[in-house]
Structures are given as structure tokens and as C-alpha cells.
Amino acid sequence: MTSYSHWKGTKYALGGDSKKGIDCSALTRQVYREVYKKELPRVSAQQVKSGKRVANKNLEPGDILFFKTNGGKTNHTTVYVGNTLFINASSSKGVVMSSLKSPYWNKSYKYGVRVKKS
Secondary structure (H helix, E strand, O other), X not given: OHHHHHHOOOOEOOOOEEOOEEOHHHHHHHHHHHHHXXXXXXXXXXXXXXXXXXXXXXXXOOOEEEEOOOOXXXXXXXXXXXXXXXXXXXXXXXXXXXXXXXXXXXXXXXXEEEEOOO
């Protein structure tokens, strides 16, 4: 949550990686740096390969969630914080807390990945 409060409200910027603007995979990467002192790949297609898939019922804080938001490929990544909530760099709202219970996110959710944190 400390990492979320640091990034909350930052506007979305495709390719962005700073408080001036950030995209989803950069946010996931920054959260992992701040919370776990772990480097993740820069892009979501590589982040998905950074861990093992976990069943929805076994999601834990720190798992990376992947979504298919615009057609064919899995292209959006977020960090799960628990109780259906995740830190999200939304293209329309910037960095916000979102929920898997939201119809939009529930429909586009694909799977979670657990990255070894130590």
C-alpha cells in the first residue's frame, strides 16, 4: 500500500516510467522494485514469464495479474494486493486501485503469476 500511495494519481503514459506518466508494465516493475527489491522485465510479455501461474482462488498479495484488454493478446499487467484489489495503471484514470469484481476487469482477466520474491 505504501507503493500505491507513492504512485496513486500518476497519469497513464504509454511507454512512461516516471511520476510524470507511467504505463502498466512499468508500474508493475516499479512496485516490485520498491516492495520486493526485485527487478522485473520492462514489458508485460516478458513479465508473464517471470513466475508460475496460480489459480484464482490462491492469489496472494504481490502476484502479478494479466489481462486481455484489446483483442487477441494478453497485454495488461497489474499487482494484486488482496481481497480482489489490484494496483492498476489505467489508461483512462491513471494509477488507481481496481477490483476483479468490476465487470470490465473480471471479463478481461486471464490469470495470475507468482514471482519468486527472494
